[in-house]
Amino acid sequence: MRPGRLIGRIVLAFAGFMAVFPLLWTALNALKNNVDIITRVPRLVFTPTLANISYIIGRDSVLTGLYNSVVACGSAVLIGVVLGLPAAYAVARYPNRWAGDIQFFVLSLRFLPPVAVAIPLMVIWLQVGLYDTLPALIITYSLLTISVIMWLAIPAFQGVPKEIEEAAFVDGYGAYSVFWRIALPVAARSLAGAVAFSFVLVWNEFLIALMLSSSNAKTLPIVASELSQQGMNVPWGILNASVVLLSLPPLLFLGVLSGFLNSVFRQKKT
Amino acid sequence: MPRRSSLPVTFVVPTLAILLVLSMVPTLYAIVIALQNRELSATAYSWVWFSNFFDLFSDRRFLNAVWVSVKWEIVTVVATMVVAVGLGVLMFEVAGPRLRNLYCLLFIIPVLLPRVSAAFVWKFAYHPLYGIATYPYRLLTGGLIFDPLSKPGTALFAVASVDVWQWGLFFAVIVLKLLETLPPQPIEAARLDHAKRWQIHAYVTLPMLKAPLISLMFVKMIESLRSFDLIYVMTRGGPGVATETLDMYAFSQGFIESGKVSYASAMAVLMMIATVITFTMLWKRVQA
Numbered sequence: 001m002r003p004g005r006l007i008g009r010i011v012l013a014f015a016g017f018m019a020v021f022p023l024l025w026t027a028l029n030a031l032k033n034n035v036d037i038i039t040r041v042p043r044l045v046f047t048p049t050l051a052n053i054s055y056i057i058g059r060d061s062v063l064t065g066l067y068n069s070v071v072a073c074g075s076a077v078l079i080g081v082v083l084g085l086p087a088a089y090a091v092a093r094y095p096n097r098w099a100g101d102i103q104f105f106v107l108s109l110r111f112l113p114p115v116a117v118a119i120p121l122m123v124i125w126l127q128v129g130l131y132d133t134l135p136a137l138i139i140t141y142s143l144l145t146i147s148v149i150m151w152l153a154i155p156a157f158q159g160v161p162k163e164i165e166e167a168a169f170v171d172g173y174g175a176y177s178v179f180w181r182i183a184l185p186v187a188a189r190s191l192a193g194a195v196a197f198s199f200v201l202v203w204n205e206f207l208i209a210l211m212l213s214s215s216n217a218k219t220l221p222i223v224a225s226e227l228s229q230q231g232m233n234v235p236w237g238i239l240n241a242s243v244v245l246l247s248l249p250p251l252l253f254l255g256v257l258s259g260f261l262n263s264v265f266r267q268k269k270t
Numbered sequence: 271m272p273r274r275s276s277l278p279v280t281f282v283v284p285t286l287a288i289l290l291v292l293s294m295v296p297t298l299y300a301i302v303i304a305l306q307n308r309e310l311s312a313t314a315y316s317w318v319w320f321s322n323f324f325d326l327f328s329d330r331r332f333l334n335a336v337w338v339s340v341k342w343e344i345v346t347v348v349a350t351m352v353v354a355v356g357l358g359v360l361m362f363e364v365a366g367p368r369l370r371n372l373y374c375l376l377f378i379i380p381v382l383l384p385r386v387s388a389a390f391v392w393k394f395a396y397h398p399l400y401g402i403a404t405y406p407y408r409l410l411t412g413g414l415i416f417d418p419l420s421k422p423g424t425a426l427f428a429v430a431s432v433d434v435w436q437w438g439l440f441f442a443v444i445v446l447k448l449l450e451t452l453p454p455q456p457i458e459a460a461r462l463d464h465a466k467r468w469q470i471h472a473y474v475t476l477p478m479l480k481a482p483l484i485s486l487m488f489v490k491m492i493e494s495l496r497s498f499d500l501i502y503v504m505t506r507g508g509p510g511v512a513t514e515t516l517d518m519y520a521f522s523q524g525f526i527e528s529g530k531v532s533y534a535s536a537m538a539v540l541m542m543i544a545t546v547i548t549f550t551m552l553w554k555r556v557q558a
Contacts (some may be wrong), residue, residue: 004467008363012360015357015377018435020382020390022391022402022403023379029394032344038399038407040400040406040413042277083284083285086280087284095291096278102282107553109289110492113516114517115516115541116542119535120295120296120297120302123303138291142288143289146289200382204384206384206385206498207521246384247383251382253382257378265450
């Protein structure tokens with residue numbers, strides 16, 4: 001093997017190691033007693049404990065945060081699917097002179113600084129009495145999910161071979177049943193990727209949730225960050241356990257999302 | 271496609287109407303608030319028109335925040351693209367198909383993590399006494415202390431490294447996939463001309479991918495605007511104001527220190543105007 005190649009492989013292996021090691025280390029620390037974490041030389045051998053994890057799972061604030069996150073993100077994604085997918089299909093299949101402008105408008109929503117949206121929304125929700133409630137969070141997140149799902153679903157629908165849809169029209173299907181029975185099922189895999197992506201995006205959202213909740217509607221990221229605000233008095237193992245809990249749901253979508261990436265680029269090739 | 275169908279109207283109009291309401295109401299209201307003098311603690315307010323904006327330009331902390339934001343944007347975008355292109359090309363050159371799949375999977379993991387989680391993971395890792403990332407330094411220097419997050423000179427880079435950890439590795443996967451879509455003939459031709467590996471990439475493949483790479487950079491520029499979570503968890507804008515970006519400063523003016531909601535909103539409006547103008551112009555150029 002040429003030396004350049006060998007060095008390349010070592011660099012690559014190191015990058016792969018760096019990608020996952022910090023996370024694995026956190027997971028390991030979640031299983032440690034405090035004495036095993038606060039050591040000048042990192043300890044690999046220790047007596048594992050489940051105390052941190054059971055403490056996290058048993059805390060009311062964490063459970064409420066988990067519930068809020070699931071409800072807020074689940075509802076927002078559902079709204080995004082119901083409103084975003086049909087609109088994306090129409091833009092992809094019935095192009096008119098506004099199609100480009102619509103796509104740009106949807107993308108431009110992503111340019112808005114979150115803080116510029118969150119400050120006025122906080123004032124608005126306070127005035128209508130919905131501040132610190134889940135509906136306020138769901139409506140706000142819908143803006144994110146609808147636009148992201150639309151943005152990603154347009155190319156997914158464009159990837160469906162036109163011939164299939166045209167054949168269905170010849171067979172006497174109406175425009176709506178072509179959408180339901182042909183376009184949706186054929187594009188389902190790419191669409192699942194788009195939906196999963198929007199879920200990860202709102203699950204990970206922090207600034208808006210921080211500004212729109214004070215006690216009742218706190219999502220899991222907010223609860224986790226508050227644990228750390230108690231300074232180093234909180235046993236580190238507990239903090240690590242909360243990080244692991246927070247990170248698990250997005251990682252469940254790893255397979256779907258990497259499949260989505262592959263399908264996007266396979267389309268490009270053909 | 272049938273020419274006459276009600277589908278486009280029924281599918282597009284309600285969604286667009288909702289998007290317009292959801293985005294324009296807060297945007298316009300942000301401007302309204304910025305022209306008033308609302309505070310969190312008081313319910314009374316009056317119109318002060320542009321005085322918040324005039325105050326901003328004589329606020330040295332605001333000017334510092336602008337500079338920190340610009341630095342953040344440049345450092346994270348450049349570092350992400352360098353890491354992405356470097357690792358993408360490396361995977362293309364030295365890894366077989368199975369290894370490539372493995373690396374692709376590993377490199378997507380960091381970007382999926384909530385920013386808050388990523389920030390915690392690295393905050394622990396950067397701890398001067400017990401952190402895993404500072405351990406090699408302690409080992410090599412015989413126990414000297416290195417605290418990257420509390421030095422003004424290194425704090426921004428330490429936080430930026432987490433951003434690059436998330437996005438650089440993810441974009442490396444995309445660069446690899448882009449390289450895989452290229453036709454093999456130009457590469458073979460260059461090889462026949464005895465071009466070196468790095469020359470093939472510098473003069474053949476990467477120029478062929480110029481357009482998608484610029485789009486990728488554009489996406490990263492937008493995502494880099496969302497630095498708040500990382501900075502909030504890792505440094506809270508500190509030490510001093512060394513990592514205080516615009517959104518961090520707006521947040522602390524509006525909610526932590528003084529509750530000056532209008533002042534914070536004026537800042538947010540300026541940010542919004544700057545980003546919308548910049549990105550609209552860039553996007554039109556990318557599309558052209």
